[in-house]
């Protein structure tokens with residue numbers, strides 16, 4: 001099913017919490033809504049679900065405006081952060097519940113529940129109540145209960161945030177595989193960039209109720225169109241440094257304090273702005289054996305497979321990623337190199353990319 005949001009806004013007591021949202025979700029697509037707490041993700045999802053009605057704008061399913069269609073008639077499957085399983089019912093009864101409401105014949109229900117349990121690896125626990133299940137099993141029951149109705153649209157709101165880190169990784173993969181297998185259009189709300197990056201076909205980045213950027217993960221990571229997107233996507237976060245752009249003959253430089261960093265042609269800003277931020281990912285700053293610029297180690301954060309080294313340079317903090325066993329400690333002097341072919345430039349005031 002195709003989902004389309006046309007100029008959708010939501011007002012709560014005079015406060016606009018969702019502002020003029022325009023978004024197209026293709027049939028079978030997995031779209032993540034990503035943004036910080038309070039940016040309007042849940043509100044948007046609940047409007048798509050038919051639980052809230054938009055204050056302005058229209059929502060279309062396959063070209064048909066559904067603003068006035070009640071939630072129960074929208075053919076949705078929903079999975080929320082609190083799975084809200086029925087505690088007094090067994091797993092079997094929880095899975096069967098949506099079909100019981102539809103008054104399907106008992107034998108048909110039985111067949112579908114068993115099939116769903118098999119697909120989700122719940123066959124062994126069908127007779128247990130939710131209280132006797134692990135978090136991951138409960139999560140799969142919630143997923144099964146959403147899927148068993150054969151929804152045309154799946155809506156997720158932070159479904160994995162109650163799980164431990166390892167289980168999250170497993171469930172991430174399972175949901176993605178299942179979504180691709182069944183190819184049900186999916187909208188997945190999260191504030192966790194890793195979830196969005198790993199699972200979604202495209203990501204809609206939201207900020208203060210408005211759409212900030214939308215695109216596939218690689219696009220948002222490699223060419224973040226705005227400063228906010230650059231800051232929000234990527235780990236460790238991109239370094240964002242106040243620089244001045246200077247033209248010297250044919251060449252363009254970024255001035256960072258006393259340093260002049262040459263900008264390669266492929267990264268030369270299209271226009272100059274009075275206040276500019278240079279973005280460069282910690283993966284694109286390295287410890288230099290020769291050349292580079294002197295910096296002082298401010299902090300080292302070991303991460304197992306790599307260390308994040310934060311350096312003081314020209315009054316700024318710059319993070320870089322290094323292989324472990326570098327024998328550095330806080331306060332050491334190092335030389336660092338900026339790989340300027342990976343630099344980004346933004347107008348500080350508007351947050352727009354200058355590339």
Ligand SMILES: Nc1ncnc2c1ncn2[C@@H]1O[C@H](COP(=O)(O)OP(=O)(O)OP(=O)(O)O)[C@@H](O)[C@H]1O
Pocket residue numbers: 012013017035036037038039040041042043044191
């Ligand atoms: N029913 C409501 N009445 C009034 N204000 C609301 C209501 N629901 C949400 N809000 C406000 O709207 C804004 C967006 O809330 P929303 O729940 O959509 O954010 P979110 O992006 O899902 O955040 P989180 O990541 O914390 O879940 C918040 O400022 C919130 O306080």
Ligand SMILES: [Mg+2]
Pocket residue numbers: 041042043157
């Ligand atoms: Mg929310």
